[in-house]
Amino acid sequence: MQTEKATKKRFVIGFLLFLGVVINYMDRSNLSLAAPLLGHDLHLNSVEMGFIFSAFGWSYAILQIPGGLLVDRIKPRLLYAVLLCGWSVATCLQSLVNNFSALFGLRVALGAFEAPSYPTNNKVITTWFPEQERATSTAFYTSGQYVGIAFFTPLLVYIQSTLGWRGMLFLTGVTGVLFSLVWYLFYRSPKDSKANEAELDYIRRGGGLVDADEKENGKKADWLQLKYVLKNRNIWGVFIAQFCLSSILWFFLTWFPTYLVQYRGMAFIKMGFMASLPFLAAYVGILLSGFISDTLIKRGHSTGFARKVPIVTGLALATSIVGANYVQDQTAVILFMALAFFGNGLASITWVFVSALAPSNLLGLTGGMFNFMGNLSAIAVPIIIGILAKGGNFKPALVFISALALIGALSYLFIVGEVKRIVVPEKADQIQLQK
Structure with a gap:
């Protein structure tokens, strides 16, 4: 009897996630491209722009835990479609603001x-993915946050030069509304998809939680269980490092174009092309990261070692951003920025630690906590940089980002230990006994 050949439907799902992240990050970062012109038109100073850049981070960070609860209760097909449409409409409406x-x-x-x-x-x-493919799949969809900006920044700058910053914001928003329909039409959970039983078995055998929606959807969160998870040292190690890693990203998503135009004297159109180079470097970094990490897993190395190698290396490379303080040539500035952001990309498979550590019934809530801790940087970093650069000197801001990168690397080296899924007792009395 011939064995049924496994389908490859999981790769279609990975591509849908990739496209969603491309749109996600275009809508986060388009304001940074508009900032030099928008700030002039709306008469905003550097401190006010710092607060505008951080506004996203306030709600994004605070709602991570409620958002994680939604993820554990509502299936991704509906939830992600609603989210995509909602944030895209908000992007469209930004094109109408006057204050x-x-x-x-x-x-x-x-x-x-x-x-x-x-x-x-x-x-x-x-x-959808077994453990041995998880770093590569995470790297692939996460690469959307870099590749979208890298390849679309010159296009968005051109659109802005033709239609103005309002036209650019409106068009990026419309793109997201259209993709929300695509997601709803094409996404299915593993058991409801056209993946055959051979593929589902392959995912299960590799540790993929194929039945997670059926088993966990609709369960109430047990806050005592979450408290138990938060006592885990590994969790706090990845939380601290994620704040540091996200801080680097938020510099590039907010202040980087302004830094090139106002502090390095780069012409606006030239900035559009030069600003895309670090994002291309980060894109290469994250794809390389997933490949290296999964290759180490397949060669028999422990999960912790395989995941930490690219992350620690990447964060160490990201400290090189401070080198831009010591050069005057614009090309040299971009080279330091590209090296630092390549490091950021190399370190950006950190979500694999959530997949590896989180209890199966708390994937959304643990992921929400992880993203909450990381994106506190979205609140703090734009404001701190705005204050540090207030006197017209951007050097202290780059020292600040470099120091955070070093702290992130040290966190993975000295706080995060053996990586294994946290198993929490199902009943409160059992948790009390294990305190």
């Missing part, structure tokens, strides 16, 4: 709708 308050409010709304997106991505990956 600080309206823009601040819409950036808050954008963050609120995007809050559950990455916990949703993580749940989809954990249910």
Whole structure:
């Protein structure tokens, strides 16, 4: 009897996630491209722009835990479609603003709708992919946050030069609304998809939680169980490092174009092309990261070692951003920025630790906590940089980002230990006994 050949439907799902992340990050970062012109038109100073850049982070971070609860209760097909449509409409409406308050409010709304997106991505990956493919799949969909900006930044700058910053914001928002329909039409959970039993068995055998939706959907969160998870040292190690890693990303998503134009004297159109180079470097970094990590797993190395190698190496490389303080040539500045952001990309498979550590019934909530801790940087970093650069000197800001990268690397080296899934007792009295 011939064995049925496994289908490859999980790769289609990975591609849908990739496209969703491309749109997600275009809608987060398009304001940074618009900032030099938008700030002039709306008469906003550097401190006010710092608060505008951070507005997204307030709601995005605060709603991570409620968002994680939604992920554990609502299936990704419906939830992600609603989120995509919501944040894309908020992006469209930004094209109509005429003052600080309206823009601040819409950036808050954008963050609120995007809050559950990455916990949703993580749940989809954990249910659709086995452990030996998880770093590569996580790297692939996460690469969307870099490749979208890298390849579309010149296009968005051109659109802005033709239609203005309002036209650019409107078109990126419309793109997201259309993709929300695509997601709803094409996404299915593993058991409801056209994946055959051979593929489902392959995913199960590799540790993929194929039945997670059926088993866990609709269960109430047990806060005592979450408290038990938060006592785990590994969890706090990855939380600290994620804040540091996200801080680097948020510099590039917010202040980087302004840094090139206002502090390095780069022409606006030239900035559009030069600013894309670090994102291309980060894209290469994250794809390389997934390949290296999964290759180490397949060669018999422990999960912890295989996942930590690219992350620690990447964070160490990211400290090189401070080198831009010591060069005057614009090309040299971009080279330091590209090296640092390559490191950021190399370190950006950190969600694999959530997949590996989180209890199966708390994937969304643990992912929400992880993203909450990481994206506190979305609140703090834009404001801190705005204050540090207030006097016209950007050097202290780059020292600040470099120091955070070093702290992140040290966290993975000295706090995160053996990586294995946390198993929490089902009943409160059992948890009490294990305190």
